[in-house]
Amino acid sequence: MKKVDESRYFTLFAPRQSGKTTYFQMLIDEIRIQRLNYLPVWVSFESFGDISKRDFLLLFYNQIKPQIEYTAEEEKEIPNLELYFQSISARFKKEIILIIDEIEGLKNKELLNTFMHTIRSIYHRKESIGLKSVILAGVSNITGIIQDSASPFNIADQLDIPYFTREEVNGLLSQHEEETGQIFEEQVKEGIYLNTLGQPGLVGALARDLVEKKCPQGQTVTMDRFYKTIDDFTRVYIDKNISNVLNKAKQYPEIILKILFGESPDFTIYDPDIQSLYVNGVIDDCDGTCCIPVPLYKKAVYSFFKPKINGEKKYFLDIKKR
Numbered sequence: 001m002k003k004v005d006e007s008r009y010f011t012l013f014a015p016r017q018s019g020k021t022t023y024f025q026m027l028i029d030e031i032r033i034q035r036l037n038y039l040p041v042w043v044s045f046e047s048f049g050d051i052s053k054r055d056f057l058l059l060f061y062n063q064i065k066p067q068i069e070y071t072a073e074e075e076k077e078i079p080n081l082e083l084y085f086q087s088i089s090a091r092f093k094k095e096i097i098l099i100i101d102e103i104e105g106l107k108n109k110e111l112l113n114t115f116m117h118t119i120r121s122i123y124h125r126k127e128s129i130g131l132k133s134v135i136l137a138g139v140s141n142i143t144g145i146i147q148d149s150a151s152p153f154n155i156a157d158q159l160d161i162p163y164f165t166r167e168e169v170n171g172l173l174s175q176h177e178e179e180t181g182q183i184f185e186e187q188v189k190e191g192i193y194l195n196t197l198g199q200p201g202l203v204g205a206l207a208r209d210l211v212e213k214k215c216p217q218g219q220t221v222t223m224d225r226f227y228k229t230i231d232d233f234t235r236v237y238i239d240k241n242i243s244n245v246l247n248k249a250k251q252y253p254e255i256i257l258k259i260l261f262g263e264s265p266d267f268t269i270y271d272p273d274i275q276s277l278y279v280n281g282v283i284d285d286c287d288g289t290c291c292i293p294v295p296l297y298k299k300a301v302y303s304f305f306k307p308k309i310n311g312e313k314k315y316f317l318d319i320k321k322r
Helices: 020-034 052-069 081-092 109-123 164-180 185-197 200-214 224-235 240-250 254-263 274-281 295-305 315-320
Strands: 009-013 038-044 095-101 130-140 156-160 284-286 289-291
Touching: 020 038, 020 095, 020 130, 038 052, 038 274, 052 081, 081 095, 081 109, 109 130, 164 185, 164 200, 185 200, 185 224, 185 295, 200 240, 200 284, 224 295, 240 254, 240 274, 240 284, 240 295, 254 274, 254 289, 254 295
Parallel strands: 009 130, 009 156, 038 095, 095 130
Antiparallel strands: 284 289
């Protein structure tokens, strides 16, 4: 909110299922309560793909209109972005806070480049146009999406969404206990944190499975139930968080094999393959080398990459072809 009040254009990037959508829902709710002179709008580029400029503008405007109850007569020609924001700001007499989620979903690089140029141009005239703050969100750092000297990255701040701490995981589970009376054994709380390292999507997934499937009658959540949940997540369930990580790991088998079975490569964000694995939440920097820090992710990746026949060296050659 401080950055919004200061008219900053900034970015927020985190792996999938890290809480970005919740973050923005909270921000929008707070703006609507505390900042009545602001008009927050949220747009997602997730399904945009490689579209044309006209289709881009249509999808962009169509996502915004329902949020602001924009009922003005349809324009014969689609206005450019600057005129569009200027007209909305003037109509509602409010300054616009634009949140763009899944920025990397726009696959048309030329169009993305043009969009960035437009945002940069607006930034220098934001008071007259009425676009007070722009927040770009996604799973990749903006420098990994577009390489252009005119991108707004050099005028932008970046925020990172960290995983839950041990205390935050305990606090989340304690809220459930207070609201429902269902108790988690302390060892279970610790087990959830240790197996997820606080990854928000995994924390929620494990806790939901425990209370909805393993202990649906409000029974105390015990370690035997926890072990069954962990077993299901590593062998049975198709969890979207784990699937996203595994699908990304499959794209870089040589790096993953070295991390799992050989000498882990040095961590450097300037290696494009390492950067891709990092921004997608697969690996992290562990004392200068690449590692898979989240145990549940590591178990899933190991299960896929481990040799199917002991001593079969040919497996390591064949797996690179997957």
